[in-house]
Amino acid sequence: MTAHDAPLAVTMGDPSGIGPEIIAKMYLRRPDKRHWIVVGDALVMNHALSGLDADVRVRPIASLDETLFEDGTLNVLCSSQLRTLPPVSQVSAIGGRAAFDAILAAIRLARDGRVGGIVTAPIHKEALAAAGLHYPGHTEILADHGGAPKVAMMLANEDIRTVLVTVHCSLSEAIRKGDFAAQMDAIRLANAGAQALGIAHPRVAVAGLNPHAGEGGLFGDEEIHIIRPAIEAARAEGIDASGPWPGDTVFMQARKGRFDIVVAQYHDQGLIPVKYMGLDHGVNVTLGLPFVRTSPDHGTAFDIAGTGVADPSSLETAFDYALRLKASLPNLKADTP
The missing domain is CATH 3.40.718.10 (Isopropylmalate Dehydrogenase)
Structure with missing residues (x-):
């Protein structure tokens, strides 16, 4: 399987923010586009789906070989196994570490060509710092672990x-x-x-x-x-x-x-x-990587996390950009003499 044929990986983001909720909503709103997996925590995604009264089961998997793409099944590659949910709308070291672990797991999959690209839900910089991870954002994490000498952030609508x-x-x-x-x-x-x-x-x-x-x-x-x-x-x-x-x-x-x-x-x-x-249709793309990475153009929105009102539109746009870009993988890297 090549990266062009492989599923996309969606990282759960900070579990105390709106990331898990908008991921769950994207799954429910787009039954024709379900060839993707979540990289994150099964407990967190179960909680997100339960708040939506959805007839969907979370399928925890340890590797992509266990993936089962069928309606009503959300595959979650377990990058963490939390015993309790981090507090909603609060900065926590547990949440920062879980978000970071999901990103690293997705990067490994992308670098190995096991997924066609990464769509990242929002993370919280203070939560990363609380976990002892001094990264100001996704771009810097990807620069350190993504296997590229130079990266740049592209914002697009x-x-x-x-x-x-x-x-x-x-x-x-x-x-x-x-x-x-x-x-x-x-x-x-x-x-x-x-x-x-x-x-x-x-x-x-x-x-x-x-x-x-x-x-x-x-x-x-x-x-x-x-x-x-x-x-x-x-x-x-x-x-x-x-x-x-x-x-x-x-x-x-x-x-x-x-x-x-x-x-x-x-x-x-x-x-x-x-x-x-407008944030609904803005997308963040990391250029220079040997794989596709996109994200919605907004943050963790702690002010509305847990209320059920988060809009998944920007995540959906980021997902569609990733589908579009993975067909052009060779062009995502700049030729640097």
Whole structure:
């Protein structure tokens, strides 16, 4: 079985958040798309389904060889075996460790080609820290364990796509980290990510760091000495990159169809425009990995966990992106000279 034919793996996320609930709801709402497994904890998923009054049984499995795809059966590959449920809507070391163990188990499956990709439900950074795991998010875990020298975060919806030069760090650190090499990695991965989505010759817009893209050096010179040289080097490699464009207008231009994807310099510069369009259809894609990984564009939502009102739409969109991307696996990795 190849990764193209293999089922997707959906990690349960933090068991105290909405991840298990939206996974259960996705299973119930889409009976025509049930060729996937949960990687997580059987007790947690049983509890999530019981709150929905669903006629579904959890099938705990120790390996994919035990998987049984039939209606009414949710296969859960057990990465943990909790004896009691972690407290709902609360940060806990138990929840952080269980979420982390599920991610690592799914990564191992993906790297071995046993699953066609990973869709990750939300995790909580404080819960990871409480468990002694000092990762600010999925991207950094995947960078350490995913088997790729360079990764980047792409946020996408039907109107905008963006790749980040820097991810989870302070703004001052983002400025330091956004050097020539980081610019090149992001531009190459943006080009590869857009191609994986079916855009043969992507138009890659690179946002500036400073107001008005530095205004010719009046408001900062990173555009002159770092960003523009990277754009020129990318163009020499055959990438249709342009810029640096002012960060306050480049996403509007992309939405109007002038660009296919935008390289943003730091976390909020790229995420605010995407999230402003709505969380229901936004997807986070990790580029550069040897396998597909997507996630919904929202967090654990502790404020509504356990109430039964969580909307699975963004998870469903992430799942559909994973199906779409796994058919383009070779294009997900940037060619880095």
